[in-house]
Amino acid sequence: MAFMRQLTASLSILSTFVFPFATCQAQDEAVLNAEIGRLNNQSLLWGPYRPNLYFGVRPRIPQSLTTGLLWAKVDNYVDVQNSFRYTCEQNDGMAGYGWDEYDTRTGGIQHIHDAGNKIDITAEFVKIPGGGHGGSWAARIKGEPRPDAPPALKTTVLFYVASEAIGEVVDVASTGDSNGFDGDVAFVGKSKALGDYKLVVTKGTGERPSSDHPISSQRDLDKTIVQSFNMPTEHLWQAKQLLFQQLKLGVDEIIKEYGADNAPPPWQVYQLTNKPGQGNFHFVQKVFEGPFELDILFSSGSASDDTTSEDLTREIKATTESFNDRFTDVFEPQAPFHTDKYRKFGQSMLSNLAGGIGYFYGQHVVDRSYAPEYDEENEGFWEETAEARARRQEKLEGPYELFSSIPSRPFFPRGFLWDEGFHLLPIADWDIDLTLEIVKSWYNLMDEDGWIAREQILGEEARSKVPPEFQVQYPHYANPPTLYLVLEAFTERLQKTNGSQHVGKEQLSQGVVLESAHVDNPSLGIEYLRTLYPLLRRQFLWFKKTQFGDIKSYDREAYSTKEAYRWRGRSVQHILTSGLDDYPRPQPPHPGELHVDLMSWMGMLARSLAKIADFVGLPEDVQEYNKVLDGISHNLVDLHWSESEGCFCDATIDAFEEHTLVCHKGYVSIFPFLLGLLQSDDPKLEKLLDLLGDEEELFSPHGIRSLSKKSEFYGTDENYWRSPVWINMNYLAIVSLRNYAIQSGPYSHKAKDLYVKLRKNIVETVYQSWEETGFAWEQYNPETGSGQRTQHFTGWTSLVVKIMALDDLSWWTGRHVRDEL
Template structure:
């Protein structure tokens, strides 16, 4: 294991340093250009608050390295203290809102945590300071400000820890304190194969400190900073809160033994670590304040030209804030009717929390590769057989793997989800294309030799601690909507519009500040090379979908234009198709191996269209022809296999009791998928009927967005009611995009599309904004009757798509005589 850890660290170091070049002026060819961009990307994206499950935790984007975290608690009474420690983001901790008000992944930003339960507002300001060969330096400022209802002498304990996950690598306290703590700054030094030498300083800071007349004050001086250094097995380091409680309990036991329970000191002195600085692989740094406080955390890379100071931090915070606000106005300025200051603040928060939810994950995950025959789901009653196969518990740990990804929700879903990630990246691609492509590449690095990527990335013990055991196992025959193709299709279309003459002007002054973020779009050869390298994985995944999620057309003598283009989600149960992403949406009953799912064939149609564009870009005309053939079959089979003229919508299909093809129509999101994926022609009467359904207020259209299921359905609002009435922002976003597309294409339904576009855009933005203003949070879904946010709070994943919706044109200029290319 020691050798494996050393090899892992060495490989990470080589990856980080491989592309170091003296200057871009020496670049002579495409490969060197790409290498330099790769080097600069690694430098500017190495460090970050990449532990989004914590309120604040910084680490680099490499495995087995330095990791840090922040905790705090109210310690003014014994009743509340046990439940007042804040560390991991949680749903029910009395928060009045929290998150990043401004954040750029390459620079840093400002986060506010409104801790109403502890009566204090915590601010974390984080910046990166370029320089040196190991991702530069970084700094953070931690502030606490008592809330209006707090007592004037509010007592808060604040702990920051730093730990080294690499086997054999320790961190050492280098300056001197005394038995009771440190009167000034505390400095640590460490050395890592990946990071080189480094120094981390925690400043004395500002703030008053409580005291008491208790005799313990002579040994526990609250005016000082406490450091406790420990050496533990690496696998325990992620459990920092539990480790802290163990150390605090040991101290409490000593106090009780010395003074007795009746003569105990006040809680702010009882819940204080003993000062035991030294060498270890985890160090807790504790401060206790009365009232407001502030201190800095200054990390300096040994390869940088100078050590980071508090003055640097102050300067960079100001610069980062100004740059973010200016750039947001350029990229995402809200358009009418949302061009008021309040929507700008809202939009900056939504984008910042989406980007601030990007994390780095490393570890093993649980996979069942038994390939049990039951998993083919070929027999009637297959869901019972698959349940029995799963119950045999043939899963094993695989990995370790690493993933660079944003997450849906910091308190509830702090891990990567495949179908969520494509939606997450749609705003990020507008903000930072190069960052987006780094994340996409990270996802495709997880692909196995068959073309499968696990739909949930539960990597390591820390991630698994947030997931019930029954949901941890991943199955190599389970798919998930391939939303990353939406991002790559958008990127390809942008490349097609790029003027190649821009390249020469960029090459002479390539720099981290002026190029990173859009280098792959501004330099078409870079973008093409990226697509060329990624393409084999995209094709492998596409073929995996066709192989594992095929639907039976010929076996049931179905009449269809194509005998190949029909699809069925595997992982079906009576109540759910979790793999579809639309978990409890009504499907044909009982489940049948002859089912065909209209949402899945639509997803694969979108994949084929995107792949045709990419294959054309990288010069593979034979593959273009193949994808267009698939797309042609899908567009015909959507009608032959899924259109119900009597219901006026697209439907799932099954095999009835007479062994005949039968449509089962549950009007709702499923019915819209051919439209949502842009697979209907502008003059298709089926588009007109789909728009009628979408805009019908008695079925799908509500003042708060498109309902997931028709109000007229017998299943509306029933059982779990997860996808059986609520408004979901990702689906509404797709609808808004397609409505706009159909407005700008000549056709008989463009006026209807414009009317729906204007209404739906306004309804969605107002719904998300009003709930955010009222609660301080974005939410997983919204109530179609009241507009209230519900289910998971701080759902700043795909709900953040609202920032793109606000930035869309209101089309007030459109009269129906404009062509698409007049924009």
């Protein structure tokens, strides 16, 4: 809301330069576009963009200021070694954590239920606009002992500030004594990117523990400790390791002076030595007994006033009110989910998805050897490619930067190309301009051939979470182009405006809503597509060149001789590049394989590009994409449809060198349906609906199974995509069922009935597991509904917020057609 006030004021000034003549409209649009771009950068500059941490704030600037929070229970020696919290981990003994309210432009509230340390941590974060460097920000950290905590729970809390830019240091501006600081602690610095700034950690409130040990004359528990360092910038992210090193030095000194049998209590032993000064890394440490509260106040030097605790209190209240109002407008759950418990659940899902947006910067590992084995042209190619990878011809490339949401804070704190399109679907409803910023960031990673690495492991911090065998990226490996789902939805929103809105003096003076500026002003949205389009086309041609399937060599009969596709990166057990990892495929692998899911993705891609090309005025390209889509639509039948099985199937070449279908009923079998590539009156649609709704095949009380219950591979081996329910695929199914239900066609009744049942099953499954465990999960058990695999998977599982916001079709009579809605 504060940024909205700034935006209105800025545009009111700009409006004095806008003349009410048609000849000036292009100039007006350019002015508005530039101003919206500037204000977007301002409102999105700062954030908790370190989602791998429980709480860490940084700007979207490489090699800049970073901060982080750590805490630990220090009331006994037995637990303390494993009690320090910093990076999100699955084994930290959490009873749930995450953002209950969060808007990327304004801030929100995060609760961390640390059952292991017997304390609940609350982090309230807000942005305060002003000046020319993204404004200021503030955070309030509160701790409340849990009901089972000891009466005098001792907790040490550490906050650090670090400067990643070489040569840029931070000074301690406060005055203390040799044992620490009595009041607030202030730091000042100057950055090329941020200008002058000040960061204050307040004294806070809360009881301090006592001790009568002789060391109390050296380590005063009533004081705040500051320890400053100068260290190599590449190690700044290793705050926990640095803390342990410094604590060990202190422990060694204590044992040397007092002996192990006369050591002070742990809340004094695990205390840093007070050494404030100039440096590029500073720890601030406090020790509390019982509940506590402290503020962190960052003030941009370009702002008119310093940020205060009163500002923080006011903005927290305003942010909460704004979030609740907007959630009601955008995502209010519809029947039968219109009770408060589902609303709270939906707010949590959306907030954690948005709160998982991060800024990443660094080099990644790429193998650009283009070894001939990577063409996968020979039988036994998977063995050849394994040998080529074993030659280890990878190199570091970059640095690159990425602004992206993530699948899971503890387990996948990095960008995933095929996940991101699903992540952005709810975010686009909430804030389309933020979404477009993220899409642009992804396409800025594209190389000259049109390749984007499917997994973005940028820098040493990101690589620390990834086994070495999964770090290397290969420029011939693809991933499902899900970002086009978002761009297609954006194009449809633009289309609905029908060009009726335009930029003018009145609009400039009234201000523009940043969250929807590119839709409210279609000319800006079209300009965005026009700028992005060359990269989209380059990616399309890269797919056509690198992921083609062979039709001619095997005398296959098909409507089109060009439209067939095969994922590269196949092994006997996996096609990791498909995103469906261990889903059963033809055996043994063969260079003549064709994959129905990739064919479907390419159909969706061509359909989306045709709409975009039409918007940007390229009719010849529209014809090209429509021709591709026509070829795919026919070849899906000619090359992949099995009438006897009643579904689409992967294809391979048999022992007689003949084209043959290999049918493993599951997600792959219904892909053309999932992506809306079938006409509403197509008889094949009825067979797919029957398969989807069969409880002995795909339908379960908890969602659509990834593989048929009748399959010999059901639940076998890794059982990753061989039975579990995945929310992203169920979301596609729910949306497609609704679309077919509201279109005129012979199968609309069947689609509507399945839509109602599946929507209810999915929402209840995710909600019940969240209520029981405190987490969203990567996948769900089709028999029990229990969450499985990765916890705190608030990536595409958060699509449930969109599912709840869909209507229940209670108005549906079977006579409606889509155009009447």
